[in-house]
Amino acid sequence: AQKITQTQPGMFVQEKEAVTLDCTYDTSDQSYGLFWYKQPSSGEMIFLIYQGSYDEQNATEGRYSLNFQKARKSANLVISASQLGDSAMYFCAMREARSGSARQLTFGSGTQLTVLP
Amino acid sequence: DAGITQSPRHKVTETGTPVTLRCHQTENHRYMYWYRQDPGHGLRLIHYSYGVKDTDKGEVSDGYSVSRSKTEDFLLTLESATSSQTSVYFCAISDTTSGETDTQYFGPGTRLTVL
Numbered sequence: 185a186q187k188i189t190q191t192q193p194g195m196f197v198q199e200k201e202a203v204t205l206d207c208t209y210d211t212s213d214q215s216y217g218l219f220w221y222k223q224p225s226s227g228e229m230i231f232l233i234y235q236g237s238y239d240e241q242n243a244t245e246g247r248y249s250l251n252f253q254k255a256r257k258s259a260n261l262v263i264s265a266s267q268l269g270d271s272a273m274y275f276c277a278m279r280e281a282r283s284g285s286a287r288q289l290t291f292g293s294g295t296q297l298t299v300l301p
Numbered sequence: 302d303a304g305i306t307q308s309p310r311h312k313v314t315e316t317g318t319p320v321t322l323r324c325h326q327t328e329n330h331r332y333m334y335w336y337r338q339d340p341g342h343g344l345r346l347i348h349y350s351y352g353v354k355d356t357d358k359g360e361v362s363d364g365y366s367v368s369r370s371k372t373e374d375f376l377l378t379l380e381s382a383t384s385s386q387t388s389v390y391f392c393a394i395s396d397t398t399s400g401e402t403d404t405q406y407f408g409p410g411t412r413l414t415v416l
Contacts, residue, residue, distance in 0.1 A: 188343070219404065229344075229391060229407035275343055279403070287332060287395065287403055288359060291343030 187211065188276050188292035195297050197266045204251070205261040205295045207276030213237075215281040218259040219289065220250065224272040232274075235259055266299045273297075304328055305408035307392050313414045320379040322411050324392030326372075333375040334359075334393040334405065335367060337386075344391060350375055382415045389413070 189208045197203035209218065220232040235243045235250045243250040251260040263270055273296050277289040304327030314320050324333060332351055336344040336359075346359030348367040356367050364386060366378045379386055392408040 217403075221407075227389070227410050227412075229393075229410075231404055231406060234404060277343075287405075288334070288346045288349065289344070289405060291345070293341055293343050 186292075187290045188278055190274075190276055190292035190295050192295045193293075195295055196300055197263075197297065198300050199268060200265055202262060202264045203266055203297065205263070205274050205276075205297065207259045207261065207292060209257050209259060209276075209278050211257075211278065211280050213280045217279045218250070218252070219277040219279070220248070220259075220261045221275045221277060222270075222272045223275065223294070224269075229275075233261070263297075268299050268301060271297060271299045305392060305394055305406060307390075307408040307411050309411060310409065311412045313416065314382050315416050316383055317381050320382050320413065320415075322377045322390055322392075322413070324375045324377070324408055326375075326394050328394060328396070328406075329372060330394040330396040331372075332395045332403075332405075333369065334395075335365070335375070335377045336391045336393060337361065337388040338391060338410075339388050347377065347390075379413075382413075384415050387413060387415045 187210050216237045218235045222230045233245045233248045235252045242252050247264045249262045273294045275294045276292045306325045308323045334349040335347040338344045345361045347365050350356045350369040368376045390411045393405040395403045395405045
C-alpha cells in the first residue's frame with residue numbers, strides 16, 4: 185500500500201481563488217510529520233509547510249495552510265488567493281518515527297497545479 | 302535559502318561508465334541525503350548520511366555508493382551507470398532539531414542521462 189497518496193494528478197484554479205490539494209497518508213506510527221513541497225518548472229524543491237502528528241492546530245504559513253484531519257489520515261494543502269507564480273508541482277511527504285536515524289521522507293506522486301489568469 | 306549546491310547540474314554519460322555527483326552545503330548540517338526523482342514516483346531515497354563517514358542505505362540503493370569525508374560534502378557514485386539510472390538527483394540536508402520538525406532542504410538537482 186502506498187504511504188502517501190495524492191489523487192489529483194492535475195488541478196486548475198482561477199487566479200485569486202483558493203485551491204485545496206489532497207493528500208492522504210498511511211502509517212501505524214503515533215509520531216510522524218507531514219510536509220508539503222513545491223516544485224516549479226525550474227526544478228527546485230521548495231519547502232512550504234510542516235504539520236506534526238501531535239500538533240493540535242493546523243499549520244499555517246502565509247497563504248498556505250494545512251487542513252490536518254488525523255482520524256481520516258489526510259493532510260490537505262490549502263492555497264488562498266492563488267497567484268500565477270503558484271503554478272507548479274506540489275508534493276506531500278511524510279516522515280515516520282520508525283524511520284529512525286534515516287529520517288527519510290516518503291513522497292507522494294505529486295499534483296500539478298495550474299493557475300489561470 | 303539553505304546553502305546547498307550540486308555539481309554537475311547536467312550530465313550525459315554512456316552505459317558502463319562511472320559517475321560521481323557532488324553535494325556541497327554551507328549550513329554545517331549533520332544529515333545529508335540523496336534522492337532520485339522519476340516520473341510517477343515522487344522522490345525516493347538512495348542513501349543518507351548522519352555524520353562524517355556515517356552512511357546508510359535508503360529505499361533504492363542498488364547500483365549506488367556514497368561517501369562523506371567532510372561535513373560539507375556528500376558524494377554519490379554510480380560505479381557503472383545504466384540507463385535505468387537516468388533521473389534527476391536531489392541532495393537534501395537537515396539538522397537534528399527536536400521531534401519530527403526536522404525539515405529537509407533540497408539542492409537544485411542534477412539531471413543525469415545515461416545513454
